[in-house]
């Protein structure tokens with residue numbers, strides 16, 4: 001098996017935390033690309049609802065994306081106390097309940113995959129490593145194509161050896177979490193075009209390129225480097241159909257000079273977002289391991305969302321977010337394809 005055949009080489013990036021609405025996924029799938037959902041922390045019930053809602057809007061290709069969580073040890077009491085104190089000192093913290101999380105620390109992937117086996121989206125992808133054994137074979141038996149994120153050639157080699165159908169080559173420009181297999185500093189992380197070439201050098205699997213792709217010319221550049229398709233996240237965040245928060249959209253469209261930072265402060269794993277008061281204040285502080293830090297900071301981020309405060313939310317965005325256009329997702333895909341033709 002391989003990637004589903006696509007009339008349009010555009011993949012909507014899976015984006016956990018709300019941006020991937022059924023309307024957004026369907027807009028990209030209806031244009032002949034792949035419409036994705038980032039189901040990272042989602043319940044099986046919600047996964048089933050989203051897939052079914054998107055299926056009512058499109059007969060095109062849908063992708064269900066999951067995080068591969070790894071067993072985590074409880075943090076040492078002194079580290080936990082310092083991490084908690086850092087977050088408790090932030091504005092708005094007094095209004096919410098903050099606590100060091102107790103197990104289970106993350107959702108059960110087996111339960112999350114049940115709706116996938118039932119509803120059979122065309123594509124299933126994983127971030128942060130290889131899924132447990134048996135998952136790829138089961139997907140294949142159902143005709144579901146499996147892709148896994150690689151941030152370096154060694155990971156692409158492991159993905160090919162595991163029997164996946166394609167590699168998502170995520171370059172260092174990318175918004176959101178770095179998909180590196182082992183949590184910690186991403187270390188040597190190539191820009192997307194160089195990464196596509198490095199991945200092509202170690203495997204014949206189709207490559208989907210991701211990271212900082214905002215225009216049709218960007219898509220042309222990664223296709224020329226050997227990718228089959230381009231995965232765009234940030235470009236779709238500010239579209240009408242996106243479920244990103246009001247502050248997130250506003251910062252993407254108006255706070256163009258801020259730039260992005262790679263931070264562990266929100267979740268415990270490195271992720272790229274627009275620099276804000278939270279990323280500045282948590283920089284260098286002790287944090288809980290992923291995803292405990294995510295659970296710890298969730299009430300504070302939710303409260304910031306409710307008061308429309310962009311300084312204490314995670315504003316995930318790729319390095320080139322200043323090129324966000326807004327407007328409808330269908331129009332964006334049309335513009336990108338026209339630019340791709342012209343490039």
Ligand SMILES: Cc1cc2nc3c(=O)[nH]c(=O)nc-3n(C[C@H](O)[C@H](O)[C@H](O)COP(=O)(O)O)c2cc1C
Nearest residue numbers: 013015016038127174175176211212233234316318
């Ligand atoms: C808001 C946001 C959330 C993301 N969540 C996920 C996710 O759940 N799963 C995943 O595989 N990638 C996730 N990513 C990374 C994207 O798959 C992709 O690598 C990235 O968006 C590409 O860079 P760009 O944002 O510059 O287009 C996320 C990216 C963003 C911006």
